[in-house]
Amino acid sequence: MHGRKEWSFFSTKNIPAPADGLINPLSIFSSIYSFNVMSSGSAVRPVVSFSPNWTPIFPDESVTLSCNVAPTAQGNLGYSWYRDGQRIPGDQQSLFIQAARKTDSGHYQCRAGASERSDPVTLDIKSYPLILQAPPAVHEGDSLSLRCHSRPGYDTWNPVFYKDNKPIGSPVRGSELHIGRVDVTASGTYRCEKELHYCNYFNPCSIASSDERYILVSELFSTPQLKVRPDQVTEGDHMTITCDTELSPHRATTELQFAFYRNGHNVQGFSLSNQYGVPSAQLEHSGKYTCEVQTPTGSVRKTSSMAHIHIQELFYNTQIKVRPDPVTEGDHMTITCDTKPSPHRETTELQFAFYRNGHNVQGFSLSNQYGVPSAQLEDSGNYICDIRTPTGNIRKSNGMLYIQIQELFTVPHIKVSSDQVIRGDHMTITCDTKLSPHRETTELQFAFYRNGHNVQGFSLSNQYGVPSAQLEDSGNYTCEVQTPTGSVRKTSSMAHMQIEEFFFGTQIKVSHYPVTEGDNVTITCDTKLNPRRATTELQFAFYRNGHNVQGFSLSNQYGVPSAQLEDSGNYTCEVQTPTDSVRKRSREAHIHIEDTPCNDLTKGGGACWAHTYKLESLKWKPAV
Structure with missing residues (x-):
């Protein structure tokens, strides 16, 4: 509870009775007294209560005043009592007034130990035939009872109670009116009437009326207010929202319960804590906050006005x-x-x-x-x-x-100078890529690989040339492109290159067989050109037992006009292109020259020897 709050209570003022002893029912009194409730920084003041809890009372009636302190302040405190600001005898917690007199009327206060004086509570002693008794202090949530009290010696009956000059329809039990739980709307001007019992036909009943009395139903606690700390909440802050209210000084020890709501949804149920804490406020904690305060029984419940709390972004x-x-x-x-x-x-x-x-x-x-x-x-x-x-x-x-x-440059791809490369061709493989328009001046380096093995290292040339392609140049080719620093490097997809034969099927052929000594023999070097090179001129050479017998010429034939035995041997031929870019040798073919057969009988019954091509043994032919 913070700040200073002004509270006002009203009491009746004693009005002397007229000489005839009758009460004017329209007599109104409205003297006002007030007191201040200090902030919660000071100690809780004691509170004076009555037993019986009625005021005013008649002379000669008894009443006990108690000096009530907070439970934490109990003990041998030492009490002192005051009436109208003056110290009066009494050092106990209770002050008993037996057979009250008019001089006992006044504003009573007490002290407990070194505490401040309590707020004053008025005790009225009245001599009227009829008084309206009520508790000296009424708070919202209290169960209010009023008593239409007759002075001893007056026989009265049929009490009627009024509020603001309107009869109250609540049931009456004896002289008491039990209104039940009240709120501040029960505040008003009350009075009561009774009929005097000694009336008859000759003496009509007279009506006795009490003084009008303003009964104030005070707030048990003030309408709560929301306070937030820090004043400006930033994401991550420990945010504390306090539900601030002030209890009436006469109910300073009343236990209250607090609940908190954001955008109408409960975020903390009823508890004894008047604070709702968010250890680390987030943006979603922004919203319209209210708090609710109630007594443990819920008899009094109040809601604060709405407070918009905006969590600022960190x-x-x-x-x-x-x-x-x-x-x-x-x-x-x-x-x-x-x-x-x-x-x-x-x-x-x-x-x-x-x-x-x-x-x-x-x-x-x-x-x-x-x-x-x-x-x-x-x-x-x-x-x-x-x-x-x-x-x-x-x-x-x-x-x-x-x-x-x-992309700095596109993924490269392999291009070959000709769709079909034939053995001996000049083969050119190009690594093709395209630079980004934003990087057209970037220098690139290129490397080439066959079957995963490097055949040309990184250089500025995007071409790999083979002056005379051979069969072994066939394979799976890739190229790699990089920047000079190697920060970007890309590899092409694989391209399979198959080098085709320029000519093929080279072999030795003999004009006839078997060959006999003296025969005219023609040995041909037979080969087939690739259809794509059908017009290409070839050169041929012939060898016997590894020795050249006819040098390269355009003729694919080697002729022996008269074969001799020494022409026998292992023959091969060699075929080449005019530039010698492609050269092939045939397989070895063995040619055997046979001796001439015997036509004349050798005198004396001689014999002829003959060699056969397939058999290396001698055969005997008898002369005819």
């Missing part, structure tokens, strides 16, 4: 930026997570993390930048950054930024 305008823009392969790419701190928290330390396609690429650190020294196509994707405080109680993600890494 940092805001979070966005992701990339440099350069656009990004090309090989560029040094820098992604920046940009944000603005709240003016109230400019020195707050923040941590940053970066994600691509949902996968973390740089963990939390104090750097708000993520750098890629040499951006590659696979670095393309949807980027976001997370920002948090070191404790992690505030964490935010920025909007997504799609970054497309542009």
